[in-house]
Amino acid sequence: MDQTAFVRKVGSSLNRFAWFLGAGASQSVGLPTAVDIIWQLKTRYYCTEENQSVPMQDVQNPAVREKINSFAEARGLPKPGSPEEYSRYFELTFGDDKEAQRIFLRQALADEKVSLAMGYRVLAALMASGVTRAVFGTNFDNVLEKAEASVAGKTLQAYHLEGSSSAVAALNAEEFPLYVKLHGDFRYDKLKNLPADLQTQDAQLGKCLIAAANRFGFVVVGYSGRDDSIMQLFRDACETPNPFPYGLYWLSLKNSAPSPAVTDLMEFAKAKGVTAEVVEIETFDSVLSRLWRQLPSPDPDLNAKVMRAKNRDIAIPLPPLGTKKPFLRLNGLPIVKLPTQCLEVSFPKPKEWNDLRDMANEAEDEIAFTKEEGVYAWGLESTLREAFKGAQAITPFDLSGRIGNLSENLYLLAMLERAISLALKRDKPLLYRTSRGRSYLIADKMAEDQTAFDDLFKIVGKVHGTAAGLFTTPTDRHPDPRQIAWAEAVEISIEERDGRHWLIVLPTVWIWPKHGRRDAAKLLDDLRGKRFNQRANQILSAWLGILLPSVEKNANISLRPFAAGSDAENPEFIVNNRTAYSARLA
16 A cells, blocks of 8 residues: 555544654654664674774775674674574573663663654644553653643653553543553563563563554554564464454565564465555655644644654855865756656556556656656656546646745655756666666667767776676675676766756766676776876766757757657657856855
8 A cells, every 4th residue: 555545544534543663763853763772782783792993984885784784694693684683682682681671772772863854743743632542562662751741731751661560550540641651661670671671572561462452453554563472462362352353554664575473474464364465665754744644733832743753944145156176076966957747647446555566567768757745747748648547537737836836845856856857868778677666877888879879888898897816706696697787877866956957977887687786896996996186077078968969068958758749748858958057155
C-alpha cells in the first residue's frame, strides 16, 4: 500500500488505531536508531579487542565498516542485519551490568540531543486531543513524554517494566492516553537488552498489548521486527478472537524492504483474516503531518504548537559581488522557467506505485509521472491512455502553486528531473537511466553518430568501454558473473537556492551492470583519479556542449522532452547555458 492510500484509509478514523513505535521513529528528533546503537557497540567491542581507535564519524566509511564486519565474522558473531545482533553486542559490551547499560543509554538518548520534530509533535497532539488513545513501543527514550509536555502542557506517565501490572488495569479502565514501554525506561532499574531478557516479554505488558490489539487497529512505525519476543506478541494477538479489528499497518521507508520477520508476520495476520498491509512512507514526520491535516477541526492551540515551524522573513545582508581572482566555476545552470501545467490521470480505484511503474515501463522515455493525492503526468494524452490502461479521465492540472514551493512538494522533484533529463537527451546519442532515485544521462556506445562526444573524447581519451578481465562477484541475487562495462555520464538534478531553481550537472562514470559498481571501485578510481581543477572544468564544458549546444554564450535555451504536444502534455523548461560562478571579494 502506498502512503496516500494509507492516509486516506486511516486518516478518517484515527481514533480506532493504536501506535507502535520503534527506534526509527526517534531518528528525526536527533536520537540514534537501533542500527546506530549496534554500530556504536560493535565499534566499541572491536576497538577493545583489537586495541584500536576508530572515531564514530569514520564508521560511515564503507571500508571501515567492512573491516569491522570482517572482524565480527571471524569471531562468529551475528551477521549484519541479524535479529541477534542488537542483544549480542549489548551482552559483549556490558555483560549483565544494568547500571553500565543505563549510563550508555543515558548518554545516547540525552535530552539535549532531542529536537522535537513534526512526527512527535503530531502524535502528542493526537494523544492530548483524545484521538490517539494508546501507544506502545520498544524505545527507552522519553521523547514522547517531552513532546506531550511541550505541545499539550501535560504530563504523560509511561507504563514500563516497573509497575507493569498497572498497564492492563489502566487499559480496562480506559485511562487514556496509555503509553507502554515494553523494554523499559533507561531511568529505572529494569531494562530489556540482553539475549536472556529478550527471549520473553513481561507478562503483564504483553497482555496489555494483546488486549489493545482486540480493541484497536495498529500502526507500526520505525520498528524493524528484530526482536522475536515482540513479534511473537503480534502473532499471539492474531490468534485471539478479534485481532486488529481495524487492520495492522506496518510503515516502511521507501526503497527499504521490510525484514523477513515482518513479511512473515503480515502473511500470518492475513491468514487469520486481518487486514495487514506494508505501507511505503518517506519519513515518520511526513506521514504524521499528512494525517494531522486530515483532522476536520483540530484544536487551534494544539495546531499552533504542531505547526510551530513557519517561514519567517529574514534580512541577512549579502556581501558585495566579488571581482577578483580566483573565479570558481560551479556546476549549476539557472533555470529561467519551470513548467506550470501537466495532466492528471484518474482511475476508478486508487493505484499503487508498483502498478503504475509496471504500466509505464512499456512507454519507456515517452512519459514522466508522479503520484501524491492524484497521478500527475507529462506525455501525449494518447500515450498516457495506452500506458495507463483503465484510466477513467485525463484532464489538465495547474502545477503553478506547487512548483513555486518544491520544498513542500518533493514528490514533484523526481518527475521534473526525469522530464528535464529527457529534454536534454532528446535527439542526442545518450541513454537515460535512474539509480537510487537519481537521474543520469549516459554516452550511448550503440549510437551510430558519435561526433557529439568529440570534445569530451579529446579530454578523457575514451568515452565508453569494457574492463578486460573484470567481472561482477556472484551473489544470491545475481548468481551469474557479468563483464563490467563503463561509460561517461552526468547526473542531472534540480535544486532550489536563494529562491531560484538550478539545473545541477555533475559529470561521473556509469557502470554496467549497476550491481557491479562495488567490483569496479579500482576502475572508477583510475578513470576519475585525475579530474581536478582545469581537467574537471574542461569535462564540464564538454558535457554542456553536448547537452546545450549553442553558438551563443549566456543564452536562454528552451527544452522540451517530447517532439509534440500541448504545454500540459509536453512541458517547457528554459535554462541559461552559463554556469554560476563565485569570485573573490574585492
